[in-house]
Amino acid sequence: MCNGRSGFSFSGDSLNSRTHSVGFVEAQHAHFDEPLVLRCGAVLPAYDLVYETYGTLNAAKSNAILVCHALSGHHHLAGYYLEQPDDIGWWDNIIGPGKPLDTDRFFIVGVNNLGGCHGSTGPSSINPATGKPWGADFPLVAVNDWVHAQARLADRLGIDSWAAVVGGSLGGMQALRWAITCPERVRHSVVIAAAPKLSAQNIAFNDVARQAILTDPDFHGGHYYEHDVRPVRGLRLARMIGHITYLSDDQMGEKFGRVMRHDSFRYGYGIEFEIESYLRYQGDKFAGYFDANTYLLMTRALDYFDPARECNGDLHVTLARTRAAFLVISFLTDWRFSPARSKEIVAGLLANRRDVSYAELDLRWGHDSFLMEDPHYHAVLRTYLQRIKL
Amino acid sequence: MCNGRSGFSFSGDSLNSRTHSVGFVEAQHAHFDEPLVLRCGAVLPAYDLVYETYGTLNAAKSNAILVCHALSGHHHLAGYYLEQPDDIGWWDNIIGPGKPLDTDRFFIVGVNNLGGCHGSTGPSSINPATGKPWGADFPLVAVNDWVHAQARLADRLGIDSWAAVVGGSLGGMQALRWAITCPERVRHSVVIAAAPKLSAQNIAFNDVARQAILTDPDFHGGHYYEHDVRPVRGLRLARMIGHITYLSDDQMGEKFGRVMRHDSFRYGYGIEFEIESYLRYQGDKFAGYFDANTYLLMTRALDYFDPARECNGDLHVTLARTRAAFLVISFLTDWRFSPARSKEIVAGLLANRRDVSYAELDLRWGHDSFLMEDPHYHAVLRTYLQRIKL
Secondary structure, three states, X not given: OOOXXXXXXXXXXXXOOHHHOOOEOOOEEEEEOXXXXXXXXXXXXXXXXXXXXXXXXXXXXXXXXXXXXXXXXXXXXXXXXXXXXXXXXXXXXXXXXOOOEEOOOOEEEXXXXXXXXXXXXXXXXXXXXXXXXXXHHOOOOOHHHXXXXXXXXXXXXXXXXXXXXXXXXXXXXXXXXXXXXXXXXXXXXXXXXXXXXXXXXXXXXXXXXXXXXXXXXXXXXXXXXXHOOOOHHHHHHHXXXXXXXXXXXXXXXXXXXXXXXXXXXXXXXXXXXXXXXXXHHHHHHHHHHOOHHHHHHHHHHHHHOOHHHHHOOOHHHHHOOOOOEEEEEEEOOOOOOOHHHHHHHHHHHHXXXXXXXXXXXXXXXXXXHXXXXXXXXXXXXXXXXXXXXX | XXXXXXXXXXXXXXXXXXXXXXXXXXXXXXXXXXXXXXXXXXXXXXEEEEEEEEOOOOOOOOOEEEEEOOOOOOOOOOOEXXXXXXXXOOOOOOEEOOOOEEOOOOEEEEEOOOOOOOOOOOOOOEEOOOOEEOHHHOOOOOHHHHHHHHHHXXXXXXXXXXXXXXXXXXXXXXXXXXXXXXXXXXXXXXXXXXXXXXXXXXXXXXXXXXXXXXXXXXHHHHOXXXXXXXXXXXXXXXXXXXXXXXXOHHHHHHHOOOOEOOOOOOOOOOOOEHHHHHHHHHHHHHHHHOOHHHHHHHHHHHHHOOHHHHHOOOHHHHHOOOOOEEEEEEEOOOOOOOHHHHHHHHHHHHHOOOOEEEEEEOOOOXXXXXXXXXXXXXXXXXXXXXXXXX
16 A cells, blocks of 8 residues: 555665665656546546566566556666666565566566556646646546556557566555456466455545545645645645554554653653654655645545446456456455455455465564565465466 | 544433433533642643532432543533533433433532533633633643542542542543542542553554644644634544544444445545545534644543553552452454453453453444443443442
8 A cells, every 4th residue: 555665674685685686777658649438437538657667578478467556656666766776666675586576587567557646647747638737637547447558558568468467455456457357368366465345444544534635725626736835734644544554553562662752751742752753754755755636546546446346246246257366465464454355355266266375474564564575475475476387 | 532422323212311311410610729730740720620410429428420531522421401402411321310320329420621622621711821712832631630630629529539430431541540549539440441551553543633633724833712713624634533443344334334425436536435424524523613722632641641651661560559449341343442451451450459340342333332322331330330339
């Protein structure tokens, strides 16, 4: 749900070090002139996607893996930019030579989703009809729209079928949706820390986050670009709320507990506890660069995601459309999308006699575990992906 | 945590009906001229407390029960006002003739805490030093300060010792603190849905709620009264966040699930799901009457609460000071203050060989369960209180 953060640092002496990195990378752009009909009924006349690739596409074009990003993620999965060597990809610990998503074997593609704010067409892009940023007029994009947009990128790259589509959280929902929407184009679907649809509580957290943005006086109905302001207050609150749901209660307790900022209380509303410092820092950092309209759009895509709805709410019927083999991974400390939610997917796949592997892992970082470096987690991914026939 | 709401209605044909009500009640005021030294170091030169009583104090003055309120509660526990017959006390289902807190037997006292916004001296009261509302200058009040202020009210009423001090959530913390601070004045302490201190996650939720208020442009550093505005946006968000933590995930799922507002999605940020409607309604309602400075103060009192801190963090040592018998109640679906938190209190009391009864109840309303009418829950309370010798 929360890519691209540095709240928890990864160990420097591991495979993350530069020697196992994909190294210097460059983002690429693809322009699409063919109109895209979106789930909401709107039509996007043309759009750009920004993406990165790592490794080499083999002659048979059978070794491509698509990695889908979560709420605040983007296309920069691994490696670093020459001009910004500290801007390391958000899944660099998993993607690289010899890593679980092994770039010596696979050709890996990361793409910034439509509606994003990292280079692909989104609310902060110029609306050709007005010459101004789309802002609130940018149409709501659904998970299935991302699949269609990504499929066109696959066409462009000459990839008929993905060896695997992989993602965590909202990225996992895309991996699942790919297998339903384009069964013939996905050989393996790796669905991590996801759910077949949001619960009422999930939607509730999203709604409070959105209300924080929508009621920020600097939001200006989504057209803040024209007012030369940004709804940073609302975006900061949204991120703080999100962050609480990304971590486990236990991990927060272990890491912060009731550790105080000063020797004694100051008796005020400044920072008294380290957890407050952490949350406010994360909120400030995120509000400094992320686009509020994209945040709204991404959380709404989460809310709407419910592929079973097309089959009268019957997930088993929906999953009958899939042809891929599946790896489903959940984390015991994830209370946002608990293992029970992953098991709904597994049960639906098993009912359809699909080839499905399921791992329930005891990592301690809550929902954020999907981003983390852990030997067991990485071994599960590595082992599964190594067995894929190219 | 969340008294005085009507999100869940109680059944009308139960003991709640007017025939078992304490009937028409009137709030009373007590003025205290003796300065009160607060935990934060500030001194409140004088203050008022507003309170209500139900039942009759016996000649021995041995049948008095103090009911402490939670974050957004007040002194109006039961019955109704002649001029506002729909304003029924927030714990009317528990307090009344023949009810678990039986007014045929007990004399029950409810008091609005210092710092509140229902008549007792608080941030919206006039600061005698300036002739203006205290606003942000009102000193932070700790749970122990409430105990001291309530003790003076007990003196005024001629009550040397309470038959019981009872409370849920922040009210339960007061019941616990009473037994530690004034062991000779509490014969029974009933601690419901509470914790010996907040976890990092608890503090985190409070901090986001406070940040919503503090960063609302209408907050004006806490002196919004003078600007003739109220930080309703922030207060609304704070309440929405709080509400998510008051309900259980399961109960939210049962009651709202993914029920849609319309037959089809509107693809926008209006209300799409009923859970959004519920949350926004609760937020709006609360923001319409509650004082933001009180909300800040009450959440900070929660954060600071940690009686074991006085004994180097050793709760067992702290609880050695108590003399009361205890009833501790927790609810399985309460993820804000889970049963594990109540068991910390129970373990500390048992280590000191105190008389302690513990009930872990399977009510489905999460943290809010403590407010609800449930035969098992009420029977536990009734049975325990009936055995109290007067």
